[in-house]
Amino acid sequence: MAKVGAGEIIYDLRKKIQEIRHDLNQLGDLPSDIPEMITSANLLRSNEFLSQANDKKTELISAYENYSGELEEMLSSVFEIQKDLKEILKTQSSMLESKKKPSMIKSKKKKATKPKSTKK
Template sequence: MTEIGVGELIHDFRKKIQLIQTELNPLDEPISDISELIDSANLLRSNNYLSKINMKKTDLISVYEQYSKTMEELLVTVFDIQNDLKDILQEQSSLISKP
């Protein structure tokens, strides 16, 4: 896992999340009907708007999924290192206590 640069990977995912959230923010403002247009045109605009939001939110969920999987892998590595350090410490303690 360390050879693929987990830190860079997490940073890239975080940047993607921020980018998608930035793109999604303007879309969060609901569109208002234009009185000059007929109802079907307003429905079409609303459908297009909802499709864009849905696509961005799907992208965001996908990146969050990748991000969380990478964080889980990183956490497993941290626990492995913690256990290795504990074993080393116990071994060194036993060597010190021997006469």
């Protein structure tokens, strides 16, 4: 059946995804080369930025993986509940039909017998 607090887990994962996206956006664009610096210093700055962006994107992918896994589990639970509800409805319908049949037979018998009128 469904895990207790599944909604809370999904909420927390969604919040984490939003935070990672925010962090990634805070990194901004790739820094442009500064003419006063030598090529190797500019490459180091670019490399540092790309490493940070790559780490955040990896973290984001991981969070999405967890999020989608939790959603799949919740959806699976919903389908199980739906299946159980269908079975309950079938059972209740068959119980109602079996209760109605005897009463319908009795009512037909009552209609078939007419009261005798007495003539004087």
